[in-house]
Amino acid sequence: MTQPRTIIEKIWDSHVVTEQPGAPALLYIDLHLVHEVTSPQAFEGLRRRGLKVRRPDLTLATTDHSIPTIDWSLPIADPVAAKQVAQLEANCAEFGIVCHGMKSEGQGVIHVMGPESGATQPGMTVVCGDSHTATHGAFGALAFGIGTSEVENVLATQCLLQRKPLTYQVAVDGRLGRGVSAKDIILALIAKIGTGGGTGCVFEYCGSAIRALSMEERMTVCNMSIEAGARAGLVAPDDTTFQFVKGRLYAPQGADWDAAVARWKKLPTDEGATYDRKVSLDVSALEPMITYGTSPGMGMPVTALVPDPAQAKDAQERDSIAKALHYMDLQPGKPLLGHPIQVVFIGSCTNGRLRDLQDAARVLKGRKVKPGVRALIVPGSQEVKRLAEAEGLDKIFLEAGAEWRQSGCSMCIAMNGDMLRPGEYSVSTSNRNFEGRQGPGGRTLLASPLTAAACAVTGVVTDARTLL
Amino acid sequence: MTKFTPFSSRLVPLPIDNIDTDQIIPARFLKTISKDGLGDQLFYDWRYDAEGRPKPDFILNTPRAKGCRILLAGGNFGCGSSREHAPWALTQFGFRAVISTSFADIFKQNALKNSLLPIVVPKDVHAELFALPEDAEVQVDLASETITLPGGKQTRFPVDSFARQCLLEGVDELGYILLQEAAIAVYESKRTGSINTLRPAAG
Ligand code: SF4
Secondary structure, eight states: OOOOOOHHHHHHHHHEEEOOTTSOEEEEOSEEEEETTTSHHHHHHHHHHTOOOSOGGGEEEEOOSSSOSSOTTSOOSOHHHHHHHHHHHHHHHHHTOEEEOTTSTTOBOHHHHHHHTTOOOTTOEEEESSGGGGGGGGGTOEEEEOOHHHHHHHHHHSEEEEOOOEEEEEEEESOOOTTOOHHHHHHHHHHHHOTTTTTTEEEEEESHHHHTSOHHHHHHHHHGGGGGTOSEEEEOOOHHHHHHHTTOTTSOOHHHHHHHHHHHTTOSOOTTOOOSEEEEEEOTTOOOEEEOSSSTTOEEETTSBOOOGGGOSSHHHHHHHHHHHHHHTOOTTSBSTTOBOOEEEEOHHHHOSHHHHHHHHHHHTTOOOOTTOEEEEOOSBHHHHHHHHHTTHHHHHHHHTOEEOOSSOGGGTTOSSOOOOTTOEEEESSSOOOTTTTSTTOEEEEOOHHHHHHHHHHSBOOOGGGGO | OOOOOOEEEOEEEEOOSSOBHHHHSOGGGTTOSSSTTGGGGTTHHHHBOTTSOBOTTSGGGSGGGTTOOEEEEOSSBTBSOOOTHHHHHHHHHTOOEEEESOBOHHHHHHHHTTTOEEEEOOHHHHHHHHTSOTTOOEEEETTTTEEEOTTSOEEEOOOOHHHHHHHHHTOOHHHHHHTTHHHHHHHHHHTTTTSOOOOOOOO
């Protein structure tokens, strides 16, 4: 009998091309996603060496980071961004890669577009020059972010040199309460194990709370694995997964579909398999979470008090909390509830899917965004935008006084001009609250779409449960 | 890539934990399609004021940083985005090594591919390094995986053996992977049918 294995080991083993003594394993990549920011220097490298893209048929591109999310009939105003976007399109044309750019109905933030096009499937290895590639792990794929040199390696050879990661079981059990969502689960996990807690590991999320999540919610959880230091996080595929993939653009069809499902059903972790590390989280009593600091690990229940650096467990933690509170201009020991905010951003590869917009609409319906607050609602893809509009969500947002945008990364990363002014507070459904992430001097509070929408209505940090 | 040779340098201390790649090089500078010019934008929002004037008290703007090859940083250095622009900016500024108690995975990989050595030291040595006088020089030798403090105290830092060999010989990974072409072709032929190509499903 073979040794029981985790899903992580199964995917790893089936993708090792060769393992030479003294070198890392050569790992085959089934899907390579490409965007405009981390690829130009890689394509340039191929040209310099006279190489082709080995498998353009396993490579898929989009434009998302640098593009505007306002009127797309106008040319891109920022000449540097325009050049970068044009360069991606030219590179894709030259090397024969499908690009769902701004002229395509399939455009979207790369980690929204990949799954919704059916390109992301269970059991795959998926990479992208982007740390939130972990998102695709929701399908039971081993998906991780890489740098531009590695992008070049994969373009040229469809392979990467990798050391085998450690396995980390994250068991999430219990039933989520009203007003508590997938985003709150992952913020709570990062607060628990810290931003370096998963370094060197791949998470497998399991447990009753994970099984109960939709694919969109699982993507929210897997997306932020990197914020806990893990390069990847995945969920074993089940019927929820298969139903999501079935019938999508790049999904297998007919007999191929049946064969694929049969393969995918063998992926879940074997009984008796062991992990290098384990943690468990009971979410029955979980409250909506929010961050108060400048690292995603600085999260707390929205009803809690801002921590006091004086009570930190060591000097290092004391210094980082003190530094964060100084940047955020927040007082230790005071509640965050009721603190004024100026901007609300609902979108990103963490929370820019239909389900997230439905959550926001639940709160905003029949209500108004507080005067003085700017609320940006940015769908994660053109498909999400079309589906939301078909349900009339755009009308709910516009009537509430929010902005309804084109799809893209927008204020998650503030590369395209959508940014905070110095000193402004935003409640954001994105994944990073680093200093200046949403604009120099801007202050980001990470939260779920429900919480963000509630804050838009009141203009202050709010417990969404009071509006549901 | 040039061969990574032993060197010694003074340290630029930045005693902050969790320095993320958005601080190392803010996202708005990632619209470039080349690797050039990033050294001037290294730590931009800490280094310059709103008008773009250098902040005189930020360590990189002080005479002390001039000619330094080693950044001494707090724990979990390089967390956040996968942007390779971070090591590009650090090397263009002149750094050849960063010392910390830990590095984020992707940053570490990216650094090694750009001849920027991520040096992990234990907490006590880390503290000792921060306590060194300004003009103290530390020697870095990759071949023996050691740093040597002014008093002669040596600390070993483990580096992935393959990455170390690549750095010492000045070769990059792609050359090595390209030599595995035959194995890749065999692998692909074995998986025909289970590799999903991006051909849109018909009708
Ligand atoms: S939405 Fe934000 S985190 Fe996601 S890919 Fe875009 S910039 Fe990165």
